[in-house]
Amino acid sequence: MRAHRVPLGFVFRSRAKEEKATADKAGVTDSKQTRDPQAPKGRPTPKRSEAQTQRRSVANTPTTRKEASKRQRDDRRSAMERQRAALASGDERYLPARDKGPVRKFARDFVDSRFCIAEFFLPLAVVILVLSMVQVGSLQNIALLLWLVVILMIVVDSVGIAIRLKKQLATRYPDLPKKGAVPYALMRTLQMRRLRLPKPQVKRGERP
CATH class of the missing domain: 1.20.58 (Methane Monooxygenase Hydroxylase; Chain G, domain 1)
Known part of the structure; x- marks a missing residue:
């Protein structure tokens, strides 16, 4: 019997088509996976609770000297209010040091x-x-x-x-x-x- 010879060009074209199809499937699979835009590349997406904690800490961090001084004034004011309430109620937690x-x-x-x-x-x-x-x-x-x-x-x-x-x-x-x-x-x-x-x-x- 006479063997049929397969052209080399046909073999290479078939391999190229298979590799392209495999790459397309991988691309579709990756696109279906959602990734947090804030997550760095190459790292797993953080949980929702961790992401909320990170956003909250970033939002609460003063960015300018004016905001930092305002935050300190607010903290002092709230501490004084707690102290006045403690002087009226006798709450030991917020009394001045001389009264504790x-x-x-x-x-x-x-x-x-x-x-x-x-x-x-x-x-x-x-x-x-x-x-x-x-x-x-x-x-x-x-x-x-x-x-x-x-x-x-x-x-x-x-x-x-x-x-x-x-x-x-x-x-x-x-x-x-x-x-x-x-x-x-x-x-x-x-x-x-x-x-x-x-x-x-x-x-x-x-x-x-």
Whole structure:
């Protein structure tokens, strides 16, 4: 039998057609796969949650010095608002450093739970000042005597508060630093109850 010879040109053309068809199929397959336009080439597409987090962080990052300063002002303003709210509610998380801690809280409650003579100093000072301005010798002598009596009573009451507070703190918080707690409490006694900050959290007569 006589063998049929296949032309070489036909073989090469068939291979070229097959390779082209394979490339076309691969191109169609790749086009069907969606890729995040923000994803770098050669890397897998990030998840939606990761992409949202990245976009949010980029959006929240200040791009100019003006935006950064504005962000700092807003942060300071919000911190001050939280601090004012904490001074009214007694929230320990946002109180100023001088008011934080169980020792300072107990010192405040110790003072707020009782009557202190020092808290009436300002009203008494106004009365004594009015009496001293009256051009009557006897009233001026009474005003001077009242000054001495009020000051003496404040000193005696403050010493008693300091001694009792020291004992209570030593018993309740033996392992915590108590430096400055007594002067802190005595300064609070000089303020009228309704003007004290942080606001009193206990009633009069209610022991902390």
